[in-house]
Amino acid sequence: MLREEECITLAHGSGGQAMQQLIEQYFVAAFDNAELALMEDQAQLPLASLNGAGDRLSFATDSFVVDPLEFPGGDIGKLAVCGTVNDVAMAGAIPRYLSCSFIIEEGLPLATLERIVASMARTAREAGVQIVTGDTKVVHRGACDKLFINTSGIGVVPGDRQLGARHIQPEDRVIVSGTVGDHGAAILQARGELALSGELQSDCQPLNGLVEAMLAAGPVRALRDATRGGVAAVANEMASVAQVSIELEEAALPLHPEVRGVSEILGLDPLLMANEGKLIAVVPPQHCDAILAAMQAHPAGREAAVIGTVAAAPAGQVSVVGLFGGSRLLPMPVGEQLPRIC
Amino acid sequence: MLREEECITLAHGSGGQAMQQLIEQYFVAAFDNAELALMEDQAQLPLASLNGAGDRLSFATDSFVVDPLEFPGGDIGKLAVCGTVNDVAMAGAIPRYLSCSFIIEEGLPLATLERIVASMARTAREAGVQIVTGDTKVVHRGACDKLFINTSGIGVVPGDRQLGARHIQPEDRVIVSGTVGDHGAAILQARGELALSGELQSDCQPLNGLVEAMLAAGPVRALRDATRGGVAAVANEMASVAQVSIELEEAALPLHPEVRGVSEILGLDPLLMANEGKLIAVVPPQHCDAILAAMQAHPAGREAAVIGTVAAAPAGQVSVVGLFGGSRLLPMPVGEQLPRIC
Amino acid sequence: MRFVDEFRDPQAVKATLAQIHQQLERVDPARKPLQIMEVCGGHTHAIFKFALGQLLPDGIEFVHGPGCPVCVLPRGRIDDAITLAQQHDVMLCSYGDALRVPGDLGSLQDAKARGADIRVVYSPLDALALARQHPERQVVFFALGFETTAPATALTLQQAKREGIENFSVLCHHITIGPPLRAILDDPGIRIDGFIGPGHVSMITGERVYDFIAEQYNKPLVIAGFEPLDLLQALAMVVAQIADGDSRIDNQYRRAVHSDGNPVAQQAMAEVFQTAPQSDWRGLGSIPHSGLMLTEAFAPWDAERRFGLDRRSVAEPEGCGCAAVLRGLMKPNQCALFGTACQPQTPVGALMVSSEGACAAYYQYRAEN
Amino acid sequence: MRFVDEFRDPQAVKATLAQIHQQLERVDPARKPLQIMEVCGGHTHAIFKFALGQLLPDGIEFVHGPGCPVCVLPRGRIDDAITLAQQHDVMLCSYGDALRVPGDLGSLQDAKARGADIRVVYSPLDALALARQHPERQVVFFALGFETTAPATALTLQQAKREGIENFSVLCHHITIGPPLRAILDDPGIRIDGFIGPGHVSMITGERVYDFIAEQYNKPLVIAGFEPLDLLQALAMVVAQIADGDSRIDNQYRRAVHSDGNPVAQQAMAEVFQTAPQSDWRGLGSIPHSGLMLTEAFAPWDAERRFGLDRRSVAEPEGCGCAAVLRGLMKPNQCALFGTACQPQTPVGALMVSSEGACAAYYQYRAEN
Amino acid sequence: MCLGIPAQIQSIDDAERQTVTVAVNGVQRQVNAACIWPAEPEQLLGQWAVIHVGFALGLLSEAEAEATLAALKAVGGLEHELADLAGPEGTA
């Protein structure tokens, strides 16, 4: 019995040599940009280039705690880049810079970390953002679940773009950019606890390219990526902020067959399941067709569909019209969805 | 036996109603600013006001995992605000905006969270920054150690300020802003595992005010807050980046008597112990007195002292001159310091 | 999905609704609106999910029955489970449905947040697997459900016994569907014209367990599947019987339900369970012979005996209208707590917990009410 | 700090250095440079920390002795501790010093990162407290150290026995200072002119354990405290003896060391420990009667017996120069691995682990060499 | 109550423990098939069963399903079809 594969020890988080080497050999090498290479505790970013592109910053943060770390269609690193890029992009902003902060449980194999960092670097390139500053903490075994990643992001919003739920109007249309629930269902499968297996992949992807394509096709009132709480949470937040009613159509919802399978087996509602590469757009009715066409022409929006309409009242309420024309309320989700027997 | 005190459950992290209420009642209420109140997934910050103050952004991130969450002199929330404010300030930047991301273990008492959030709000006010966007994750019991906080920060650097370890020159002076090792020693005591007790307080405090006072008194080459790895890590990073030699003087080091007590009992070196409200400044020799005087006139720098000098060679090396004139190397720390018997 | 999508065809739905209208016209107007109890929470759920209530003629009203095991779970039983988890340091496993049900000591989810080791499983076999994986721990499966779910517990216990897994036991709260129906029919305040019978319970029990309804109480019952067309077709069949003055046990769900039920499952249940003298039901009180307990042969796997558990019996919370709603005496939104003190996020009664609970369904789907 | 700062007075340091010079002048030039072995790692540490080597005349050289328990810890013993933690699922407690020492199976810190339950304690009493707190776990204290540390283990074991704490045991690697000194003195390749004796060991043992050095090997030894003035004064005393042709056991550290040592500690050790026939030393091989094992009365608390541990005996890694450095035959920086393969971050030999190890000290304080 | 899902049996996994793998829309799970175990386990392959909490509780009859659907399609004034279906003498 000899030493097993190399892994993270507390030394890698102690602020000393081991940490410096980890940062240099893994992070600086993979993320590869001049600011990060300076190894200061912060990055300096010229305002001039931001001024050229818009008049506001968009600033977002998210921590990622997904289990398992790697799953079909992605990993926590890809998720961490996409998640913040998407939150920034939902303002109509052009994402530019990310920070990246790791909390690592001692014992994490270095090979796992290396794969995840490579995946972050690849996704950042794909999304056109730079990871310019970071942080690493290592905690005792049992003090975190393998690896958590926080990313925060800065983008710049062109002056003519004013997006936000508060701009939503009656008669607007609600568009989803593709099948819903893929990430949530893929994670349930990947976790293995429920012993389900299949081919399902997480939809984890950056959406800033899609947003640019949409904004080129027409004006958009509001965008939200439908992450935790799924479409139900986003629609309720929008209805609540804008004080409008949103009516979704069950039959219009794009659904991957396996997501339906997982939902049926466990008694879950795909409208409440998480997505990591899908957005909900609310657009003026006269621009709906053009924007939908632009979405369907983009790789990240091929299965985009109009799934609902905005009405003035009852304010703050979301409902779903069923197959046979009756409608039910879709309230803000309560707690996490648990597998049901009844 | 009735229900114990209210605590965080997984529902608070599920993207649904419970989470919305948590955010509204705790975070939005305490951090109290218009951007956060919009409840979008990102904040929008006008570039105009940043342009007025400088020509670069400073962007920093840190995750905080301290145990215990509350300790003499601070708590994880105060630490999270100070840590990122200080990293931003070390660029000579004026810190403006923070993001704030919580990873919470299910079961954390809501009262604890409330105290910590209030402490963050108070510290942010003291430091003159706004917490404009955030994120909340709740993980299963055992998947994190009570509470982790990430903050990322944006500041603006006035055009005439160019700070960085690469600007350090031979003959420059090294200043520390006060007693070293207070935070590390206070945490060791607070943790209770080593059964030490005393009156020691963490030095946790925002340093941006001190930095402004220093920069008003004279030019500064480089600043670093001496957090993990302590003075030893910062001095080594600086010597390595600037390819100079740094010589510190043991006798000049400001040391709280209890920090010395803890260090002696456990066989630790205060030069390697963490600080959370102390900076190391490297300044040109001719401005040293003025800057030191300005520091000592500021509440955060009353015990500031010149502790070393920069020389051209041997490049990348830090040494400490002992009591009797002999000198020893102070290498980059290796791993975390452990209590010793020999 | 095979066996699902075919039973959602909108054309056929229209035709079947027309059929219901026709049958209803044959019914004596003095009897209307007809009160039809769908026994099973799965049916309640489907009625709301597909907004079937909005499609039905005024002359028919659904009364939501006691057939959701989570909704009839008494508060004391939740407390028993929490006590096991907290005081006896066991790994307590149960179905996701059970986690948010409030007892006097809070819910299992609250107990988990306070540190108890509580796991959600999809199957009792998953709990048994946890016992195999953690031989140093006591693993207790909190078993609940009607005859559909009881065979799974029985087969799992047989496997535990065969393999000699000693750190596994069951906190048994299985119940049977006949006794509460009889209790409801015996209640003089209640008027029910017919029943939609539970499809999956019947798959195990067969049809004969309902004979007393037709024979002693002269009410029709039609066993139904869970898709919209199943329900509507069964409803048409019930109304046709009422119009004809019949009271038979019919089976609309023939693709799954054999008239004799499932003999293997019945055999396993007979070996593992015996009828308990009394069982508590939320809203219905204590009903004799309405629940199952382990036989002597399985006593070593009985968590109550293993841990010397004293069953808690606790009163319903003040103002709680579950008892009246479960008997069909009150609509959920007539409960004083509905939508105020009692909401899905802070349920007072169990009917607000499960999405099959009448109150949760009313709350979630209140657009139509 | 009382009893510390007084012994760092720069004026007195200067005067004592002058004193050493004077004494040294009286020594026969053919014998210079004198080789003085500081036995104790604590002295090695102080010599480097205060850069005393830089202050001394050329005619004196320090040879760093075997008195750092971590430095002489054999690789196999680390493997034994790892085996206990990994294969017997115990909670293994030890001093922080032990965590980074490499064995064949890696270090305890590596094992911890891979999932073993390894805790750093400040005192063996803290390990006993963990055993009280976790009655369901086996808690093993990995005891190491010379006579200074052994009484702490002995008193802790007496307390465990008194309180009947059965889930506590000790993996004992206590060693004694006399035998390795004799082994070094017996080595024909070694020339040492005098010794600085270990202050804290002597506080327990008293002075008489060193008599054989003066009587059989005709070398002077002066027991010294750990502050710069203590060391320099003791050095002056050693050089004075050499100049005078004397060989006595002297005591510079009278404020702490009584000539008879500490009788309570000696009594506790006598009750709990007996001399082991053989013990392994890193760099010095196996030395008879150089270590301690538990007496029969404490056999139930002996982790080796409790877990049926087979001691591992493993060879030193290739190229490792620890043996030669420990005998004073080689300076650390003459080892082929020094500063390349062997660094504080990736120690090959134990002398690179503890900050008292000669190699770590050379590496850390290399400015002066 | 009693979420029961139609799933198709894809493989016989362990004849002793009577486990099979079933699939719902491409999602697979191993379930216990004791309640539907025939003399020749291979007969199960391709058949559909109702799955509940990890157990296959009953087989689904395609013939009965088709009969039910046929009756549904025939409705629209054809009252006798309903009566046919409702008779106590089923083919189940």
Add this chain to the structure above:
Amino acid sequence: MCLGIPAQIQSIDDAERQTVTVAVNGVQRQVNAACIWPAEPEQLLGQWAVIHVGFALGLLSEAEAEATLAALKAVGGLEHELADLAGPEGTA
């Protein structure tokens, strides 16, 4: 080896377990004082002891410390002082 720290005894905590609280520069810890336990525990108050791994292993003698310091201060050519100190007949 054997990090031993001078600490002052501040209180007698448990006469049966022979524990006392000591302080080093204001930092306190409870230690076992079995090795220095006198007939009258109160005699320990205010005394200084060498602390090692949670045990007080020996008392520090102020008189001896002063003698040593006096000898150190006297050096500077006064060879006899050294010889005085080195004699086998100590006062310890």
